[in-house]
Amino acid sequence: MVWKRRIAYINLTTGKIISKPIPKQLRQLYLGGRGINMYLLYNHLTPEVDPLSSENILLVGTGLLCGIPALGSGRCDIAAKSPVTGAIGDSNIGGFFAPELRLAGFDHLMISGKAEKPVYLLANDGNIEIHDANHLWGKDTFETQDMIRDDVKDEEVKSLVIGVAGENMVRFANVRTGMKNSAGRTGMGCVMGSKNLKAIAARGTMDIEFSHPDELLDYCKQMNDMITETRWARAQSKWGTLIIYSNTNTTGLIRTRNFQLNRLEKGEDLEPENMDRYTIGMSGCYGCSVHCRHRYVLKEGSYAPIFAEGPEYTSLGAFGTMVDCNKMETVLVANHLVNKYGLDTLETGGLIAWAMELYEKGIIDEKDTAGLKLEWGNEEILFQLITQIAHREGFGNILADGFNTAISKIGKGSEYYAIQIKGMSSLHSDERPTPSLALGICTSTRGADHLRGRPAIDLYGLPQEMLQEIYGAPVSSDYTAYEGKSRMVWWQELLYAVTDAIGTCKFQTVFCAVHAPKWTEFKNLIQLATDMKFTESELMDVGERIYTIERMFNLREGFSRKDDALPERYFKESTPTGLPIAKGKKIDRNGFEKMLDEYYVLHGWDHNGSPKKETLERLGLDKEPSHIV
Amino acid sequence: MQKILFIDPEKCSGCRLCESVCSLHHEKVCNPTRARIHVVKWETSGLYVPMVCQQCENPICEVVCPMRAIKKDEKTGAMLIDYDLCVGCRLCMMFCPLGGINLDAKSGKVLKCDLCNGEPRCVQYCEPQALQYLNATTINLKKRRKAAEKYSELMKKMLATV
Amino acid sequence: MSEVRCLNCLKRFSVNAGADEAACPYCKTRYRISWPRQDQPKIRGLVEKSR
CATH class of the missing domain: 3.60.9.10 (Aldehyde ferredoxin oxidoreductase, N-terminal domain)
Incomplete structure (x- = not known):
């Protein structure tokens, strides 16, 4: 067992x-x-x-x-x-x-x-x-x-x-x-x-035993069918997470030139369909029937030959839109470099895009960068900076310490241009038209992040009844609205916490696919595999317990409501482009603070984001640290 | 007509679902080392090849078995091990040119694919269809069609230039 | 299945099989279309006005 x-x-x-x-x-x-x-x-x-x-x-x-x-x-x-x-x-x-x-x-x-x-x-x-x-x-x-x-x-x-x-x-x-x-x-x-x-x-060669192997095997087939029948998984099987670009860049939900534009003009080369030029097939992680990873080959260019896997949508933004490079091959080379060196693709791209904007604004110049001209769209500079960061050389050494240190070293108002929360870079998504997504990156316990609580299905404009059924209370169908959005973030945070605790893939629950396995299916899988019995609401409580102990950790380290904050630019600069639904949008400060208040209430935390006594007692967290192990 | 477990490595995504499904079905545990199928990988060049017993027409395992413990199942064509006769000498494993026979380190038994009595579980779970259970004529036609695709592309180009 | 959701007005509309362009009948936004599967279209990008 x-x-x-x-x-x-x-x-x-x-x-x-x-x-x-x-x-x-x-x-x-x-x-x-x-x-x-x-x-x-x-x-x-x-x-x-x-x-x-x-x-x-x-x-x-x-x-x-x-x-x-x-x-x-x-x-x-x-x-x-x-x-x-x-x-x-x-x-x-x-x-x-x-x-x-x-x-x-x-x-x-x-x-x-x-x-x-x-x-x-x-x-x-x-x-x-x-x-x-x-x-x-x-x-x-x-x-x-x-x-x-x-x-x-x-x-x-x-x-x-x-x-x-x-x-x-x-x-x-x-x-x-x-x-x-x-x-x-x-x-x-x-x-x-x-x-x-x-x-x-x-x-290892030791058996992994499950409580009800035959029933579990059959139920797993149902689960795999459930996810592979979704439109999301079907498209992902073909082009991976790059398909998100089709929606976000078409709409105007994508950061370009750090945070200057919300759409990459002449961005056709980055369309996922163009991966067909380089792909030799898809590949899957353990136990996955979606297989969203490209295996690709670059035969030409100064970095060829390269065999690699990826890139994810994240890298497309990090080394494409954010630094204003509009060539797929640039992304493919950069993806391979960061993977070889072992650098986080998102943080690397976020920092480089920020530095390029500082250079453009004259906040830093060639004296600061040891001669590097940090111009938009210059792929050689991009590759050089990636290599410098990994080896802690030149200007790369400043970026290698991340936003918190780099901001204090550079100073001169550079903080305003940094799209980061709690010191961590945000994805290249532009959340100004989407209050729910903006809230999610702020409340994430690990710093700006789209995998902690992003209600991505908000973008589909689903019928009110369907949203009510999923989230358990009224939520607006309009993704530019603020009503009910705190509930979406809260609910997704609990779901993702449990998904990460059972160790299944987030793309195979309600993240980008609506009709994907969630509480009921998780409850059944746990019962068949381990004989542990939960109700759906007990499983949500597990998610709440995990998320709240993370919050307690952060509070103990000195974090509080003030750190659940959006970068100022979200409130001050409107989106300059995009489809009518996404153009001219910025986050309303009052609307945002109200969402945050509601969000704390849903978690059972006080106005400052500290868990209330009754919440701690309900979740059994009042005894922590308990040192069971 | 008897069917064949057909492997198309080009379609394999390397997810190893077949291995865990196989061990869970046969041994009631998840343990790839006790599965009858194995995905051989060259990770750094992105090549994945599922390997499993091919139920040969002239099975060496049958010939070398001193106990005559390996026999063809008339219904499915699978070579089955009769464990009442098997003495665990592992000659079948040593002689099989495909590595189609696996040794279960836990029980000491040799393991091989039994085609799940005509409903191979691995095939049911293989979403990219790298594993298929087909009759032999279909396989041949499929292979021919694939080979012919090259010519058809060429002909299309020629016609387009006319 | 042969439908896409308009990215501007978020309403679903059907796309002719194999088409590489389609316009939303409600808000008139014009899209380029691709097909991850024969029976499933997806929006690829906008039809740029200059074309």
Whole structure:
């Protein structure tokens, strides 16, 4: 059973490794994955430690449903205190690592301390060993994985690795596995680098047992059919998340030149259909029937030949629209570079776009950039800056510390131009016409983010009755309105928290597809896999518990309502272009504050965003830290 | 007519659903090392090839088995292992040129695809249709059509230039 | 299935099979269309006025 899976405590300073069972009580409260990770982070991290010190802890967790043949169940959650924001650090990664870790006998790893020299961990059938990684230091994220497979002499070993960016402690360095998958956000690769931890490898042959295997197998087929029958999944199967561009760039919901335009003119080359020129096929993460990842080949150009996977919609914005590059090939090269170095694509693009606007405005000049002319649309400058950031060279070294530090170093009003919240860059979406999406990026516990609570289906203008059925109360069909939008964000936050805790793919729940598995289906899957019984509302409470303990962590670190704030530009500058529905829009300050008030009430938090006593009691959080494990 | 488990590696997305479905169906657990099908991957070049017993016309496994424990199922054409006779010598595994026979490290038994008694579960779950269960003539026609596509493209171009 | 949702007025309208352009009958916005599947159209971009 799932109950046989253990948590391992690994102290890199002393080399001591112990493991313990994961109590069922904790599963009832937090399920697994992000849920248990957030519990561990709140319980085990000393408040106010420097994220780059050896006192920070790194958590790796598989989802509760890891291994089921449905919904991309191979997701892994990585957490620590974030070196980007100082708040919750938490990032979710697909691919094939999590099932391998579970097959090796472990669901959670808690890594503390700091190794004296570069090391990697190897989990194998109930054991964890610390191996020397001197020979891996300096290697890129692809080479590192191959070299570990050679070391262990096993082609099936799966690894979470960092690249040179993580080694150099670039604040937003990511953790990667395979060709494609990244735990991109909040700098978890930086934390690994700070611990001299180059990789975490796993190989396992231990059975993953489920309570009702035959019924589960049949139900998984139903789940896969349910998602692959949606229009969203069908289009995604063909062109990946790039299809979002078709909607956002056509409408005018996309940041261009940092935040100057909301549509990329002459942006046809970035249309997803053009990926057909480079694609050799799609690929899927573990247990996924959607397969949204392009496998692509670049045969020409100065960076060719390249075989790579991706790019996601995020990279299309980061290295396309935001920096005003309108060539797909630019995006494909940049995507490969950040993946090789192990840099978060979104943060990298966001910072470079910001620097380009500062250069244009004369806030920085060539003296600051060591001779680089940071002109819009210049792909060579883009590639150079990516490389500089990863190696902490030149002007790249300033950007490598992320928004918080770069803003204070550059000064001169540069903060106004930074599209960031809690110190983390926002996606290249322009939320000025969409109050619900604007609220979601502010309330996200890990800094500006679209994967914490984005009600993407708001953009479909669904009938009022359908929205009422999904969200449980009246919500306006008009995505430019403010009425009911706080409820959408709150509801999505709970759903995504539970999705990350069971470890299935967010694209296979109600994110961009309306008729996708959600509470009822999750409840059934949990029952068939583990025999744990929840009602839909109990499952929502689990989501509330996870989200609230994240909030408690942030409050303890000094965050509050003032940090749930939109960049000023959202209130001051109207969208200059787009279809009539999206043109001339900005966020109304009163409307926004009212949404935020309503949102806190829905969570059971007070006016300042602190959980009320009765909320803590209802969720059992009044006893935290409880140190169950 | 008997059907064949047809593999089209070009369509494989590498998701490994087939492996977990196979082990869950046969062994009642999720464990790819105990599955009868395996997706062989060259990750850094993006190549995925599902490998499974091809139920050969002249099966070496049948010939080398000292206990005559491997026999053809008349209904499906699958080569089935009679575990009452099998002594676990693993000769079948060693001689199979395709790696179609797997050793279950847990039980010590050899495992091979049994075509799920004519309803292969892996095929049902393979959304990209890299795995299909087809009769032999269909496969041949499919392959011919695919090969002929090159010529038809060429002919279209020629006609367009006329 | 052969419908798309207008990105401006958010109403659904049907698209002729295989068409590479379509106009919203309600708000008249003109779109370029692509087909991820034979039976499923999607909006690719705007028909630019200059064309």
